[in-house]
Amino acid sequence: MPNPAEPALHRLKVWDIIHATRRLRSLGWIGDLVGVGAAAAALALRFAFDxxxxxxxxxxxxxPAVVLTAFFFGLRPGIVCAxxxxxxxxxxxxxxxxxxxxxxxxxIALVFYVFIVAVDIALIHIMHLAAARLRADAEETARLYERQRTMFQELQHRVANNMQFVSAMLRLYAKRAGQDPAAMLTALDDARVRLDTMSRLHRHLYDPVNVTRPVGEFFQELCANLAEAAGAKDVxxxxxxxxxxxDLDQLTPLSLIAVEVITNALKHAFPDGRGSIALRLVQHGDHIVFTIADDGKGMAANPNPEQSKSLGLKIVHSLxxxxxxxIVYEVGPGTTARVEFDRAA
Incomplete structure (x- = not known):
């Protein structure tokens, strides 16, 4: 990808000398002393050539003393020298x-002198300001380019991960449909629902507003969206x-786990449509324990995600x-899914 900052940075070479004077122009009272010294040196030379x-x-x-002082040491030393x-x-x-x-x-001579040095000092000062703005703009352009390049690479990485996840999920559906051809339409419909859920979740994840939000606010909104989609008004x-x-590398699979577990609870845990689901996150240093607990009817037995034939459990285990x-499940009363992992550095 071409770097749009390169032309601006190339133009900056013309201003390198101006930029190199930045430290000299920040010397404060030392610059004022330089202005005094420059005036004294100019006076000595004037006497020498008188x-x-x-x-x-x-x-x-x-x-020349005024111009050089203003150029190398800034506005105030230039005025002192003038x-x-x-x-x-x-x-x-x-x-x-x-x-x-x-x-x-x-x-008349003094008015002429004041006019000339005032114009010289003003032009030099404006030139310094323009050079500073140009360099700041170039640095900002370079920073934005680097950010854009990083985001593009990250997007490619995430798209590849998402495609890999979708591919794995479809393989699981294909395997289940192969074992029970009559369930093929149901499997396709389940796949459609899950892909639609993933699509809505990713739009939510990549909303710039959500990038810096605390995770609790994010899951609060996610739960509200899932309940609305399921029509679970009394949960x-x-x-x-x-x-x-x-970061998104961990928030994405964590969100997908929450979507899968909560959606399953909304479908099966509450026969009368009433109940509660509690999400809790505890941090011990870099170790995270994330639990999703419902007070519904509970599963028949403690499921083992690795050995279960349930597609949802396999997806959650993969995530x-x-x-x-x-991830482990605890049954009775209700069902609790507990995810443990270490937070990325």
Whole structure:
């Protein structure tokens, strides 16, 4: 993928010298002393060349001093140098000499000097501001490009993972349909429902608003959506989770586990349509225990996800393995699914 920041960064080479003066321009009062020294050096040079210069050039060495000071050390040192240079040229090199007497010719010369140095200092200051903005824009462009590249790679990774999960799920459905051809339509409908649920979940997961939300708020909204989709108006949910956050690599399978377990409970645990489901997350250092407990009729026996023929249990077991953890079920009263895994560093 081409880097859109490269042209801007290439243009910055023109401004490298300006950027290199940034540290000098942040010296504070030391820069002011440099301004004083530059004015003194310009005065010494003016005296040194005074005999060789024709009359009428009082500012000849002072203009370069002001420009260089403003360029390398910033606005305030440039102004300090300009003021001292103007006073020195007025006192030593404008008639009547060695006095600050203001004649009409002196006034015109001083106005000319003030105008020139003010324009020079202003242009140099504007140039520094423009260079700083240009570099900041280029750095922001580079940062956004890097973020976009990372997000694109992450998207590719997640799409591949999702396709792998869908492929594995369809293989399980195909295996079940092969064992019982009469159940093929039911299997296809179950697959459609699960894929639709996954689609809605992923839209929810990748909503930028949800990226930084605490996990408890995320699951609260997820449970509400599942209850609404199932028409379970009389099932209450309780969420007990600390304000932690997970990256999407762990939040995605954890959410899919919750969807599978809660959907199964809404379908089978409450014959009269009434009940409650509690989600709880406990963190011990980096170790996470996530439980989903309902007060429904419970399963017939404690299921073993690894040995069970239930497709839902196999999917949940696969997701727990993807988390690098495990899932166990406890029956009576109700059913509790407990997922344990270590939080990603």
């Amino acid at each position: 005999a060789a210069l024709p009359a009428g050039f009082p500012y000849l060495t002072f203009f 003021v001292l240079s103007g006073l020195a040229s007025w006192y030593f090199f404008m008639p009547p000499f060695y006095t600050f007497e203001l004649t009409s010719q002196t006034a 209450r949910f309780s969420i007990d989770m600390p304000p932690v956050q997970f 727990a393995t993807q988390l690098g953890g495990s």
